[in-house]
Amino acid sequence: MPELPEVEVIRRDLVPHVEGRRICVVSITEPRLTRRRGTPAEVAAAVLGHRVTALRRRGKILFFDLGQESLVVRLGMTGQLLWEEGRGGFAPDEHTHAVLSFEGGGRLAYRDTRKFGEMFLLPTATAERTLRIGVEPLDRGFTPQGLQRACRGTRRIKTVLLDQTRIAGIGNIYADEALFRAGIRPTRRASSLGREEIRRLHAAIRRVLQAGIRHRGSSISDYRDACGRPGRFAALHRVYHRHGKPCLACGTPVRRIILGQRGTHFCPTCQR
DNA sequence: AGTACGCCCTGGCCGC
DNA sequence: TGCGGCCAGGGCGTAC
Numbered sequence: 378m379p380e381l382p383e384v385e386v387i388r389r390d391l392v393p394h395v396e397g398r399r400i401c402v403v404s405i406t407e408p409r410l411t412r413r414r415g416t417p418a419e420v421a422a423a424v425l426g427h428r429v430t431a432l433r434r435r436g437k438i439l440f441f442d443l444g445q446e447s448l449v450v451r452l453g454m455t456g457q458l459l460w461e462e463g464r465g466g467f468a469p470d471e472h473t474h475a476v477l478s479f480e481g482g483g484r485l486a487y488r489d490t491r492k493f494g495e496m497f498l499l500p501t502a503t504a505e506r507t508l509r510i511g512v513e514p515l516d517r518g519f520t521p522q523g524l525q526r527a528c529r530g531t532r533r534i535k536t537v538l539l540d541q542t543r544i545a546g547i548g549n550i551y552a553d554e555a556l557f558r559a560g561i562r563p564t565r566r567a568s569s570l571g572r573e574e575i576r577r578l579h580a581a582i583r584r585v586l587q588a589g590i591r592h593r594g595s596s597i598s599d600y601r602d603a604c605g606r607p608g609r610f611a612a613l614h615r616v617y618h619r620h621g622k623p624c625l626a627c628g629t630p631v632r633r634i635i636l637g638q639r640g641t642h643f644c645p646t647c648q649r
Numbered sequence: 650a651g652t653a654c655g656c657c658c659t660g661g662c663c664g665c
Numbered sequence: 666t667g668c669g670g671c672c673a674g675g676g677c678g679t680a681c
Binding site: 409455489490491492530532536599637638 | 659
């Protein structure tokens, strides 16, 4: 579900509530949530009593820094982190798999219908390396030259964009939208892109991710921010989920194909 | 090294 | 109304 813009919106929503606050009650009720490392009881015990020193994001992943260790949260396809103010009145439903309560009031609920998300602990110092997270596309360190390097080897440009070990945070929606804005077909061999195309794609990736954040994310179905509100960016999608409808630039019907097991949307006229 | 594919889950929607 | 089939924004393991 959530890609970089959605996760960043959630992070920004949560920072004022959780940073500097101590976790005083932990409940993890879904064993799948901690499947990568440890049991729910072990993770809960390790989190309990710690202060959140920082809430960081890398790609689509959130890190609740707790001192030596960080609680790593991946939202998968349908994961949500919802902030509930106050102590009472909060009724977790059957899709609420974890709740962190904070000293002084306020709770953070983790909901995830499809249970693809995860929550586990890693040593803070090595967490990013362990998870092999690629370059952060909105950082200065992401350059056209870096994108060029990421394009070596792999077959199709969309596959490169979705590879989290190369560039972090781009998922199916923003890959299709960035490729449309750059005028590049998702099926193109990455190594065939010229300097000018790389430059356009680099700019398009940044523009589309920033626009996604500005409009508080894309809510196709499940995505909600930390207050439970949908984002507005889906209304501004130019190709994603617009198959059969006229391209907003030229009127040609937007086409949908399957690429890498994922629905892929593009304009056959505007994207070459 | 790269890619195709199945799979982990649940729910919504469409057509019959 | 009910049911089967297909779809979904992610990512991992396995086979080739």
